[in-house]
Amino acid sequence: MKFSRDDLGMLLKVSETIYESGVCPPDIKNPKACFAVMLAGAEFDLGPMQSLRSLQVVKGKIGFTADFTVAQCLTSPKCKYFRLIESTDKVATYETLREGDPEPTRLSYTIAQATRAGLTKSDTWSRHTEAMLRARCAAALARTIANLASGIIPSPRRRRRPRARRPM
Numbered sequence: 001m002k003f004s005r006d007d008l009g010m011l012l013k014v015s016e017t018i019y020e021s022g023v024c025p026p027d028i029k030n031p032k033a034c035f036a037v038m039l040a041g042a043e044f045d046l047g048p049m050q051s052l053r054s055l056q057v058v059k060g061k062i063g064f065t066a067d068f069t070v071a072q073c074l075t076s077p078k079c080k081y082f083r084l085i086e087s088t089d090k091v092a093t094y095e096t097l098r099e100g101d102p103e104p105t106r107l108s109y110t111i112a113q114a115t116r117a118g119l120t121k122s123d124t125w126s127r128h129t130e131a132m133l134r135a136r137c138a139a140a141l142a143r144t145i146a147n148l149a150s151g152i153i154p155s156p157r158r159r160r161r162p163r164a165r166r167p168m
Contacts, residue, residue: 011038014048027057037062066135069142082142084134092133094141105145109137 015035018024028034034052040062041051054068064072073079073096080097085106087093093108111133114120125132 008039011035011042011048014038018048018052024052025056028052033057064139066139066142069139073142073145079145082138084138087130087134089129089133092130092137094134094138096141096145098145101145105141107137107141107144109133109140 012031012035015038016031018038019028019031019034024034028037037055037057038048038051041048041055046054054065055062056065070082074082078099080099082096083094085093085095086108089111091108091110093106095104095106097104111120111129114125114133114136119125119132119136120129
């Protein structure tokens with residue numbers, strides 16, 4: 001999506017207002033970061049508030065939240081199902097079936113994997129272990145079955161448009 005100078009100016013003012021209101025997630029540290037997240041979201045046809053709910057800043061990079069990543073898979077007609085198989089404080093397992101695949105794809109994420117990755121040291125991981133395992137597992141599985149790893153998610157608007165045919 002291309003923006004005019006006026007569009008960018010308005011988005012900057014909106015980002016400043018939203019940041020000053022105190023409703024930004026804690027990973028958004030200033031109005032410019034808020035602007036960057038909203039600008040990234042606009043590339044996927046997300047509104048300002050939806051961008052703040054669906055995108056996150058991790059180590060200076062803007063990426064999709066686990067919930068948004070899974071939701072994008074679920075909105076695809078190629079996704080037959082995406083379901084939780086197991087959730088404990090030791091492991092989360094999800095399974096999905098993509099149209100055209102001969103069998104379901106199943107993925108687990110364990111507390112041992114999270115520990116090796118250095119994730120379990122945070123308060124969030126210690127207080128919400130099961131939820132964090134589910135989020136990591138679900139997002140990883142969604143990325144294995146879609147073009148989500150590179151950030152290529154068809155927006156709802158792009159998904160609805162039929163492809164133009166060339167005259168013969």
